[in-house]
Amino acid sequence: MSVRTEERPLLPVFRFGRVSVLWRLRNVVVVGLLLAVAVLACAVHLSLGGTSIDLLAVLRTMFGDAPDFKTELAVTEFRMPRTTAAVVSGAALAMAGALTQTIARNPLASPDVLGVTAGASLGAVGVLVLAGGGAGGLSGAAALLGMPAAAFIGGLVAGIAVFLLAYRASVDGYRIVLVGLGVSWLATSLVTWMLTLGDVTNAAQALTWMTGSLNAEEWALVGPLAVAAIALTVAAGLLSRPLSLTAFGDATAVGLGASITRIRVVALLAATLLASLATVIAGPLGFVALAAPQIARLLVRSPTPPFAASALVGALIVVLADLLTARLFPIPLPAGIGTAIIGVPYLVWLLVRMQRRTA
């Protein structure tokens, strides 16, 4: 019989009645800091544009206390959609990446590897090049709705195809990645080939979309997509703990009672949906899904990519990228260029400062 005196808690845990939730100090601190920085970045993003709005005024508006009607209108009606699109697409892609990397147990895995991004590109570029025809390309409405829809369907079809092809009485992370790679290879090659059809302006349009861009965002499009993406992101976050068990190797995970097949299927579905949604909102932004979870993992020093931190890192990268390429560059460029320009040096810096770790 042990006497309970001043015993240090074994693991940091928050308890309330029957509810108990484990947390890690470093994770909480990092998430808090990232959240603060993200809010600030959004504020700066909102304040820049055709005309500059005072940063303080923007912050006040964000928290519901707008100084005047004109500011409120400018911020919430004209600029918010774009910022929301940036945040949501970044978070969704990062989550999709975290999910994929945990299932595949491979830091190189991302929805790109699952074929989702390639499928989405194939859908969008296909519509653009095949239906565009001639120098004009697609006209306004058709382009606005047709391409995103084709992208979403393309991404979904690719993701489901990968899953069906990889399923053999069980869901093996390694096999999924290889099959996904095959599908992605097929789609990418077709896209590359399609870019040579038609003329240069078609190719330029296609490439712009493929690089990932946040232009032409309005609440009608962004609103419902953002809600769906946020709901999915939160739901995926709930998968975090059971999913982390699959990182233990199948024998141990099964021994502890984890239904690894079911978990993997759900996670894959979530990753596919998240990536497809993000692609509809902002095109296939490169690098975010791959790098954000790794950056978050290096920051938090956790065994597997941390979900909340990944989502915030993703959102931050996209917001900053758009800030850079759309507002600060002399010539506006698609956000996808900015994601790499911002993310890469940071990833490299983190790498160089990394502690000695073996793979």
Added chain:
Amino acid sequence: MTARLQARGLTLSYDGRVVVEGLDFDVADGEVTAIIGPNGCGKSTLLKGLGRVMAPTAGTVTLDGAPLSRIPTRRIASRLSLLPQSPEAPAGLTVAELVARGRHPHQRWFEQFGRGDEGIVREAMIATGVADLADMPVEELSGGQRQRTWLSMTLAQQTDIVLLDEPTTYLDLAHQVEVLELIRDLHLLHGRTVLMVLHDISLAARYSTRMVAMNSGRVVASGAPEEVVTEGLLADVFELRAAILREPALGRPHVMPLGLSAHGPDD
């Protein structure tokens, strides 16, 4: 002899290569059963089949009368635990975090670590002597410490039936004995059923209440240690010439190898 965990006509194979065929096996309740046998005889495979880590090619495994394939895996995990050979864990996990994972079958998504869980985990860590290492990352431990941490996790799972695949790998003799005495206590004090694969025949004989010898996927002998560990068995199954001594305290057989048997060529 009652057996909650049973196999009937069990056939297990890897990619068409049959390792165990048509085996009937009962895991005796309330006993510590040690499986011995030469490399490749199928003992680890059998354990995986019994622990539902491997799906049978033919035959069934039943727990309390119901086939394993029909019971939800979480429910199985609350009654049956399995520690595989060379278990893996992602880098960055601390000892306490790893052991705490053992409570998974008893938890829900909002009940991640209750007070009861904490107490059980603490006791498991004290029992294997890793309580002082609670905050250390698992990959920085020595082989022996790491093995004891994994054992701790299995203990924390608190199941009636415990399957252990070579739990004494990497441990020095003192720690091997420590682990085996811990297992024996599990049995004596808590009435748990243990089925373990061991390499060291003498230690197996000393610390188990029942032994099973396997060769080429078949059970060639089973019963009390004194009955199973005989010079004849060692010659047939292990191609070993040995003298069997009687250990003073309990009279358990102790193997003293004398050389290789003249039986047939080595492969």
Added chain:
Amino acid sequence: MPSTTVVTPPRRRCGRLAVLGWATAALVVAVVASVCIGGMATTPLDVLSALFTPTGSEKDLAITGLRIPRTALGIVVGACLGLAGTLVQGHTRNPIADPGLLGIFQGAALAIVLVAAVGNPSGPVQAVFAFGGALAASALVFAIAASVRGGATPITLVLAGVAVSALCGALVATVVLLNMDALDALRFWQVGSLATRNGAIAYMWPFAVIGALLAIANAPALNALALGTQSAASLGVSLRRARILGIATITLLAGTAVMLAGPIAFAGLIVPHIARAVVGGDYRWQMPASALIGSTVLLLADTLGRVIARPGELSVAVVLAVAGAPFFIALARRRRTVAL
């Protein structure tokens, strides 16, 4: 990662030798097909006469001027990509790595678009710049990975490669979106084709041979590394030297391939998998197998491309994808995949 065996028991050695024999036979068939199939019907006899008793006829010119150089290109590029892929997967211990991981293709692309934006380069000039870009990117990846505490481990190589590739990719996108000439140059170069006639093979083939020899020399080290860094060290393998040799060889091989035929990315990814499936995990066998299979696959794809889309042709990369992807997926579905 599970370990691979280093010692080859005699029975298996014969099996592997037989496999290599079959692969060589397949390559010969592919070569014959590549030379004989095309716009004009040709038989092997025509080929021999064109080589040894040229008469300056149209057929002879087609054979010696077009088909044989193209076939030679296919052999060299295929072998280079296969070897580079095997090396990169071995060094990063990652089955989904391809030579492009080290930034080689993106670096080459960046060089191509920069030079196209500034001037109107000829084919040979483009090729040289592509090689230079590939070299620079790869050097950068290695520099970053090596500067991390712990050196160029698989995971740092992978992450550094991802970083540099993404950066180059972004810069490429920037340039082509601002400059139409650059975009035009990129979109046709990007497809990758054996039809490029920049004459580079004349002076690059020694590099390819050197690269192949270095790859074979790197094989024992890769075998040792597959057992884990500690085991490797105890076997006397200098980790640092093995990595430097490996990265340099990958760059040489993939850079040469890019220079000769543009970025045929996925060849370097799937050929190692096929090689592993037929000869197993020993790198001393994987290397020759990868080279043979790479050449064969590329030639077959190229020939198919010429046949399917008569009178035009479908680029080898597209054919490779459409025919190769289903095959690769079927391979991936096999239950037993050999570990790295």
